[in-house]
Amino acid sequence: MTDSEAPNFWLMKTEPAVYSMDDLERDGRTPWEGVRNYQARNFMRDKMQPGDRVLIYHSNAAPPGVAGLARVCSAPYPDAFAWDPDSAYFDARSTPDKPLWFLVDICFEEKFSRLIALSEMRADPALDGMALLKKGQRLSILPALPAHFARVVMLKETA
Numbered sequence: 001m002t003d004s005e006a007p008n009f010w011l012m013k014t015e016p017a018v019y020s021m022d023d024l025e026r027d028g029r030t031p032w033e034g035v036r037n038y039q040a041r042n043f044m045r046d047k048m049q050p051g052d053r054v055l056i057y058h059s060n061a062a063p064p065g066v067a068g069l070a071r072v073c074s075a076p077y078p079d080a081f082a083w084d085p086d087s088a089y090f091d092a093r094s095t096p097d098k099p100l101w102f103l104v105d106i107c108f109e110e111k112f113s114r115l116i117a118l119s120e121m122r123a124d125p126a127l128d129g130m131a132l133l134k135k136g137q138r139l140s141i142l143p144a145l146p147a148h149f150a151r152v153v154m155l156k157e158t159a
Contacts, residue, residue: 008052009149010043011066011132012106013059013140021056021067021111029073029107033081034089036101040141045076045102047143054106055144055152057132058115065117066152074105112156126151 012032014020024030035041052072058064078099081089094100121127131142144152 008047009144009146010052011055011057011142011144013057015060016058020058024056024070024108025111029105032103032106033079035103035140036089037139040139041102043141044104048072048076048104050074053149055149063117063119065115067115068111069109070106071109072104073107076102076104079103114156116152116155120155
């Protein structure tokens with residue numbers, strides 16, 4: 001397997017009041033629509049591939065933290081919500097002929113038995129340098145190093 005074929009690791013943020021890990025577990029698969037930040041869009045469009053593993057992070061929650069695992073289960077494709085004037089994600093600059101926004105489908109893998117809180121991750125020296133923990137980091141999609149991904153998954157087993 002070449003580096004370009006090896007799965008990548010990601011952290012994707014969602015507000016649980018809008019779409020939670022429970023929702024993903026129920027649905028099994030969902031398009032990750034509505035990303036309207038160019039850098040996050042570029043991660044999805046240019047870097048994500050089927051099989052990539054994803055930490056699902058509940059933001060704007062008390063407390064915020066990683067709630068479970070998912071995987072990328074589609075190639076990137078245009079976000080058609082951008083073309084729907086009734087959608088909250090409508091963008092008149094994006095058209096089916098010249099799409100501006102892209103998405104991938106995410107498939108459920110596992111809901112953690114406990115939330116891995118942001119405060120717990122900040123206190124863990126093994127997570128030093130994790131993109132999520134960098135000051136001022138607000139992107140809704142972040143790459144994760146394999147070691148950081150593995151450490152967060154390991155933390156689900158501790159109490």
